[in-house]
Amino acid sequence: MWFDTHCHLDFAEFTSHQERYNELFRQHNIARFFVPSVGPQNWQLVLDLASDTHCIGLGIHPCFLQPLIDNQSLDRDLERLSVLVLENRDHVLAIGECGLDKRVDIPISTQLSVFRFQIDLAEQLKRPLIIHSVQQHHNIQASLKGRQRDNLGVVHAFSGNYQQAKMLVDLGLKIGVGGVITWPTAQKTREAIAKLPLDSIVLETDAPDMRISGRQHEANSPHLIPIIFNHLATIRSEHPSTLAEQIWENSIHLFSG
């Protein structure tokens, strides 16, 4: 049984071919899903997906901040986020995705204040954070210093070196391992993930994005998780069945509230 800890099942790729995908998930034994949101435009869509098999998160993704800044609605949106999370606290099992992205043309100071708001919200509700970090691992660490707790959240779609990964794990974060490790160019990330403590690793696709090497001409989807796992198994020292079992446990623990 597999748990895809980060997939955007509310995106059109999935909602418009729901039956076909559900069949693929059954065939490949994909039993659990975590669906994050990116901003006000999909909070309700994601909430509607919450079920026994689908856990969900609400948050504001740094790459989706610009329209909120342009509309001058950011403060109201953050307020609404708090209200929605509190009203739906039984279903909202994480805050995110949220974080920092160097490629986005929004000052890091603005991104940081939105991220810190969500860190406070997660702390208040004792929910894990789903963190998006692109070339910002140092600022993620600085923002979370002093907030260490068991199950602080996950840095999803991790790409980086061992030192960075270890620094994040030491804060109480898990590392989301996705399609990155399937690419020949990702040697540094593979080396990092090979050495991490086993209880810090979860698997994800970030579907429909983050394509997988060899399958780059099709949309990414949770049923491709076993391909990512096979790559992981070649770089880890554990027996594949031990690895698979522990990763399932880690994923359940991450969203256990």
Ligand SMILES: [Zn+2]
């Ligand atoms: Zn994502």
